[in-house]
Amino acid sequence: MEHDPGGPGDSRASRQADGSTPAAPRPGAETARQADYTGFRRYLKTHHRRTHERLYTIAREIERRTDCRACVRCCRETVVEVTSEDIERIARTLGLGVDETRRRYTTPEPGDLRHWLLRNEHDACIFLEGNLCSIYDGRPGPCRDFPHVTGGAHTLGSRIESICRHAEFCPILEQALDAYEHACGYARR
Numbered sequence: 570m571e572h573d574p575g576g577p578g579d580s581r582a583s584r585q586a587d588g589s590t591p592a593a594p595r596p597g598a599e600t601a602r603q604a605d606y607t608g609f610r611r612y613l614k615t616h617h618r619r620t621h622e623r624l625y626t627i628a629r630e631i632e633r634r635t636d637c638r639a640c641v642r643c644c645r646e647t648v649v650e651v652t653s654e655d656i657e658r659i660a661r662t663l664g665l666g667v668d669e670t671r672r673r674y675t676t677p678e679p680g681d682l683r684h685w686l687l688r689n690e691h692d693a694c695i696f697l698e699g700n701l702c703s704i705y706d707g708r709p710g711p712c713r714d715f716p717h718v719t720g721g722a723h724t725l726g727s728r729i730e731s732i733c734r735h736a737e738f739c740p741i742l743e744q745a746l747d748a749y750e751h752a753c754g755y756a757r758r
């Protein structure tokens with residue numbers, strides 16, 4: 570996938586139970602699509618499918634042929650939690666001090682002042698310029714990893730929950746789940 574100049578293809582995060590720091594979609598009421606995914610997750614559970622290598626294979630192939638610069642929804646639809654290391658890397662990229670970078674480009678997480686989020690401006694990440702990430706080489710960890718289609722060491726059971734959640738806005742994950750539902754023989758109601 571062309572994560573490149575756009576940066577997106579990466580995105581925003583808040584820490585998850587599986588430790589994967591995936592994106593945190595803006596809150597809202599459950600949609601019909603989310604209800605579909607809830608049904609699919611139940612189906613996987615009742616059919617004792619606890620590993621999802623097939624899903625990752627499908628998703629990696631879709632990711633490979635996706636140009637994220639034509640999408641950048643993850644840079645618009647979510648918020649990114651940043652660590653001190655992320656802020657230091659952004660500061661180096663911008664040639665600014667760490668305190669100034671934190672002050673100008675981050676904001677404390679509402680209700681949890683120990684965590685910091687990248688600021689949003691005009692309903693998108695402050696670093697999104699057109700369809701490009703202006704700090705691509707110094708982008709935060711969650712932006713590098715999104716949409717988490719590599720298996721990795723984290724619990725796959727919790728990963729499927731976050732993948733379903735992120736499929737609400739990420740076409741790579743949406744297409745991958747559609748194909749995986751089909752491969753599993755799951756029929757939506």
Ligand code: SF4
Pocket residue numbers: 577578579580635636637638640641642643644715716738739740741742
């Ligand atoms: S939402 Fe998904 S497809 Fe769109 S830019 Fe982000 S990773 Fe790529």
Ligand code: SF4
Pocket residue numbers: 575576577578579580581643644649687694695696697698701702703704705708709712
């Ligand atoms: S830093 Fe902002 S613009 Fe860059 S990839 Fe992350 S969310 Fe997108």
